[in-house]
Amino acid sequence: MADVVEDQKFSLKEVLDTFQSCLTDNKEILIDQYVAGWRGLVRFMNSLGTIFSFISKDAVGKIQIMANHRKGGHGEQYETVQSMVKYELAHGLVDLTKRADHPESGCRTTLRLHRALRWLELFLERLRTSGEDGKTSAMCAEAYNESLAHHHSWIIRKASLMAFCALPGRATFFEVMNVGTPDQVVTMLGEALPLIAEVYQITEELYAKNNLLDLP
Numbered sequence: 001m002a003d004v005v006e007d008q009k010f011s012l013k014e015v016l017d018t019f020q021s022c023l024t025d026n027k028e029i030l031i032d033q034y035v036a037g038w039r040g041l042v043r044f045m046n047s048l049g050t051i052f053s054f055i056s057k058d059a060v061g062k063i064q065i066m067a068n069h070r071k072g073g074h075g076e077q078y079e080t081v082q083s084m085v086k087y088e089l090a091h092g093l094v095d096l097t098k099r100a101d102h103p104e105s106g107c108r109t110t111l112r113l114h115r116a117l118r119w120l121e122l123f124l125e126r127l128r129t130s131g132e133d134g135k136t137s138a139m140c141a142e143a144y145n146e147s148l149a150h151h152h153s154w155i156i157r158k159a160s161l162m163a164f165c166a167l168p169g170r171a172t173f174f175e176v177m178n179v180g181t182p183d184q185v186v187t188m189l190g191e192a193l194p195l196i197a198e199v200y201q202i203t204e205e206l207y208a209k210n211n212l213l214d215l216p
């Protein structure tokens with residue numbers, strides 16, 4: 001796991017830059033950069049406390065699956081989300097209706113991260129527009145209930161909502177982001193969000209077009 005999540009100081013700028021660099025000129029999504037964006041986010045989450053380790057563990061597992069696809073014999077087919085979808089569908093490498101021979105397909109793994117990206121977008125938007133006394137746990141829970149919660153079991157929903165209660169207040173949260181003053185954080189969020197939303201939208205449309213939005 002050490003090669004997946006290194007112990008470096010997190011900066012939100014890094015996520016902004018990484019998600020920016022994952023979009024090619026013709027709007028394809030580069031998997032290396034997409035996965036690197038998630039690595040940065042997981043690193044940040046780890047710095048918030050061990051209560052988030054069950055989330056971190058799942059995310060790291062998925063990051064590792066995608067890294068393995070890239071390192072594997074067909075790694076070049078996994079350069080972008082678009083080429084991955086084309087390759088895996090053409091070769092019958094995706095379990096479409098029930099989990100069977102391909103529980104670690106790139107398509108279903110990316111779908112899980114993709115759904116989490118929607119949570120991130122909703123959460124960051126709430127953080128950006130919140131007042132000084134805004135409650136991060138409530139913002140996080142609202143964003144979760146509007147997105148990922150629809151795809152999680154009762155027990156995962158309960159555990160997640162409990163973990164969110166351990167989130168630090170807005171001021172501390174902004175400090176840990178390591179970006180600068182609260183105003184600078186808000187500016188950074190304003191710059192990062194349209195890119196995250198674009199990456200999400202492109203993936204959503206690609207998955208919808210290929211009937212992949214409900215992969216088991």
Ligand SMILES: CCCCCCCCCCCCC/C=C/[C@@H](O)[C@H](COP(=O)(O)O)NC(=O)CCCCCCCCCCCCCCC
Nearest residue numbers: 012041042044045054055058059112113116119148156160
């Ligand atoms: C900062 C607070 C962090 C809040 C994180 C909110 C996301 C909550 C996700 C809860 C996942 C619980 C663990 C288990 C999940 C799996 O069941 C489930 C389904 O997988 P399966 O089909 O293979 O079984 N997995 C998933 O939905 C993927 C979850 C991936 C979560 C990645 C979360 C990374 C969070 C990074 C936070 C960074 C905040 C940055 C703010 C500037």
